[in-house]
Amino acid sequence: MTLRQTLASLPRDARDTLFLLFVIVWVIAPQVSNLPVWTSVLAGGLLLWRGWLAWAGRPLPGRWTVAVLLVVAVAGTLLTHRTILGRDAGVTLIVMLLALKTLELRARRDAMVVFFLGFFTMLSNFFFSQSLLTAAAMLVALLGLLMALVNAHMPVGRPPLAQAFRMAGTMALLGAPIMVALFMLFPRMAPLWGMPGENLTGRSGLSGTMRVGEMAEIALDERVAIRLRFEGAPTDVPPQSALYFRGPVMTSFDGRQWQAEPFREDSAWAARVAVPASLQVSGPAVRYEVTLEPQRQPWLMVLEATPDAPQLPNMQAYMTQDLQWMTTRPITEVLRYQAVSYPQFRHGPQQAVQQLRVYTELPTGFNPRTLALAAQMRTDPALATANAETLVNAVLQRLRTGGYSYTLDPGVYGEHTADEFWFDRKEGFCEHIASAFVVLMRALDVPTRIVTGYQGGERNPVDGYWTVRNADAHAWAEVWMEGRGWVRVDPTGAIAPNRVGAFQRLRAPQGALATAMGTLSPGMVQNLRAVWEAVNNSWNQWVLNYTQKRQLDLLKALGFESPSWQDLTTLLGTLVLAAALGGMGWSAWERSQHDPWLRLLARARQRLARAGLALPDNLPPRAMAQQVQAHFGAPAQRLSDWLLQLEQLRYAPSPATELAQLRSAFRSLPWPQP
Template identity: 65%
Template sequence: MRWLSPFTTLPRDSRDTLFLLAVIAWVVLPQVGNLPLWCAGLAAGVLLWRGWLAWRSRPLPSRWWLLALLAVTLAATWATHKTLLGRDAGVTLIVLLLALKTLELRARRDAFVVFFLGFFTMLSNFFFSQSLLTAAAMLIALLGLLTALVNAHMPVENKAPLREAARIAGGMALLGAPIMAVLFVLFPRMAPLWGVPSDAMAGRSGLSSQMEVGTMASLALDDGIAMRVRFDGRPPAQTELYFRGPVLSLYDGRVWRPQYSDFARRADGDLQVSGPAVNYQVTLEPNNRPWLLTLDATPLPPTLPGNLGAVMTPDLQWLASRPISDLTRYQVQSYPQFRYGPQRPNLSLQTFVDLPPGFNPRTLQLAAEIRRAQPGANTAALVHTVLQRLRSGGYTYTLDPGVYGRDTADEFWFDRKEGFCEHIASSFVILMRALDIPARIVTGYQGGELNGVDGFWMVRQSDAHAWAEVWQADRGWTRVDPTGAVSPGRVGSFTRLQAPRGIVGNTLATVSPDVAKRLRAAWDAMNNGWNQWVLNYSQGKQLDLLKNLGFSSPEWEDLGKVLAAIVVLASLGGAAWAQWERRQHDPWLRLLQAARRKLQQAGLAVPDNAPPRQMAALAQDHPAIHDWLLQLEAQRYAPHTPHSLATLRRGFKRLVWPH
């Protein structure tokens, strides 16, 4: 290729250095979004500087430059992270140390240090993402680093080693793949030694523990996967897929907060379920929150992996014993038909009618007017009246309602008449409380999208939703979704929220929406398979595998025993195969074996393990055979013998063997 001609004319050392710098850039590139801006810029500048020095065959900078850059690196890392320890600070340092080490790449020893840092930096990518895309990128990085490592061992006089080095590196990776597969399946996963470290303060997109009007619109624009759900049998209707998250009951005029925040408090025991159960499996993405998203209502704890426990709060929310920082899969049994909460009025319901004084005076006036217009109306009739106002009052559903002021409910009901689900749910609950009806807000996810490729329902962050629950006598808490009255398509399968697409996504959607949808479904199915079979491969699955192998009550020590047995058997098998292959395929040994058979057929007592010199001594009465056997010995053991195997093979055919 013409564009490669300047590269091919460079000296071997410069070409090798540029290739290694390209591999390092590929290793660091996925980290750019997780690094401080100054770190990414400094690393890129150092790599470009080192590449220019290699291209121009310029001398490397002095050690004073390196010490100065190292001091800047340490100071900037401390100023950014306030520490030199931990995941974020550690990754920042390792990336910059890798880049700085290339500035003293003078000898093979320095190259080996760069290779070591490169492999470590490659692994650090999984600290932030374990997605299929990250794994594919790191596989390419692994092959690149192996190619550079093999290339560093090749003779300097070899002018074009990269292709050959890549072939050898690819073979090494293929030979190592079965070993890695066995280690992945059987290496004991013992917490906390096994797993990807995660910092407690690292935030992830998801629902919040409180709701301030206007904060959930940005979440709706996130198209990332929140969880995947697979139902056993026929799933509920999409309009019934309400996955329960934090329940918000306390209101100070601006912010809604949950009433229960501790794990020790359990539900009061007045949950009654009926009808058929819905069994399903949830694969929850990490969110650093303890929330276990389930359908209403779930009386029994979800079946969680390992020693993870769960407890239900008095408002039917399930909480894990620790934040979900890793991909977590659990089984759930829910009952769509249920009754929950006190059946008659009591003092505990007072919390759910409290409103802060001095807020939303026009909403309070509206509640008084509704009461005067419907004296003696029960809760169901008042809820119907408010929902009818939402349907016919010109209210609209929008992701961009603007910034609300102090009296959010007044602005929604009388001024703006538009909002996102949080505006609608908050204004509805405030009006219910003004009508002296106990009400609260429930946040979570509503709906989802069925992936026809693998049969999983994908619930995205854009499916985040807020709805209401009102209390009715003889029925308890009842779900009411006022957003459905404003925009029926938001609840169900008609109109799902769409996050902004990239250039490729917009192009595909414009050219062929069906192709874009199928490609997206296939990609989501591949990611789900990666999550189910790789990221979610836990110690429980390992022990299940041992049960299938015949272990009655396996423990993690049994995994070590099975792994050790496989290693021993594989080693013995490899040694036996290597010995057999050497005897079968070594042309020198085959030629020696042919000569041995000829002498044995002539009646000479030639041992099966006799070397050429011993055989020559037995055949000294036949000078031609004697000399040929010594030449055969020299071909294998002499450093500069003129005899090739082809010449000896032709000579073997011309020999006259005794009978």
């Protein structure tokens, strides 16, 4: 016997239960990466157990068993999250409650509770991800739950799942206009899913620290970090070599790790931040719109340099002394904003000040050979009294001609990272190169610091947006030069010019499937990815970033001069009222299409049932009259005559009465009392 035949031979309740369990697994599956391991294992075990009970026709466990499991679930939630409140703890608990409730599916009331928990669990998926894939998966889950709900309301017979699917699809289509209206017009004060995440660990490759040797791992992450849409003609877009997105600026070095300066209440920190930014921009401006993926960090990614604050919805931004734009809270949802940048700029003091000395500090006991190299360079007559620009060119020339290479896999560096790069390995990723460069420049007594961010990007030919990935994370240096201030120097470009100029960054090894597809059709994988990212970008732009401003813009397009949230509420209420009236009209029309003779006969059957005489639905009026005479006797003669007249109206060639007369007589009949 095949699996299909086996399923067809199962009792109706077993089949419906197995289908419901499959839908529940589909709802919970996207949450596995967000749930504690014990939750996924226990919930999966409970669902498998319930499926086996339905398949084998075994009785459900007793209430004490379920109660013990409930205590275990609540205790596990408390031990894991230290609370049962909040997003993570709440989702853990709701998943366990859903799995446990399937062990109590004894009546329709229990099924309704399962449906309610299933819909809530489906909604909770959006607390963690609002991607297009998640939305598509939850749309399938919605149809599955609606099918199970339809099955629960069709207890008679064995209706095929295709019938339930058609009915569920019809219900979803009928509700779609209301859903769209609520989405577009329901007043919102923040982006759609503005609930902040509890885990603020950065998703992007950037952080407030840069440990030498760890940044190469970011090249394996092909997820999108930033999308940009430039205004103006394509010729107004800066070249790829000028696309530097400024992130954290690293100033402190402990021999192994660079760190951005946190706020501290001491004189050293005060001296460092006292160096004025003194930003001066020139040349043509670049105007663009950024869609920033959630990074759970407060950093705004903008092109160097941006003098004015980006236009943010419901959030404020400020610029640090290091030209880094930041928000007042971590970015936990897709954020879209406009910015204006100037690729030609100057910043920092033009003349030497005491505060710049902190940018020449190095930890003692580290990189002795690099310090000796700096001392040796200073003995060269051409470099003994050279300025910063000359020293920078000398170090860059050493990188170009010294046999150094750019690689994703430089190996594990030891304690003296700069020494190993300059003298031993002579290969590294961008952070190895930038760190070794800055250490040598500081050893030469030149103020230097590391800047991290993103560099480059690629244009999507489908929608015209520029895409910057986590793999495009980059580290470069800034050198202070008298009369010029802080000047960007990218030492990686000296070793691998194509990384910055032609933007040929290193690629992570591809899997066997991607390699095979690329071999058969070199451009197919790239074209498919471009199409998918264009579709996903449209989802981000038109759904996740549908803010109150865009709602008000919609009202302006509809003719409102100065729209407000009150106008949104009024318009939404009007549409809901119109939909309700339309539904009432449709219901009245549908009822009018039903056979009025059958409705009158059904009313008579209902009145007799209340009087104590329950009759089958398929009994004709003449047989009903006979049952009335036999049950109630002579006092029910008028009722029997009325039933016979009702039958004559239906089947006699020329009935003596009209339906309206019988409907009027129905109200005056002496109905028996129970």
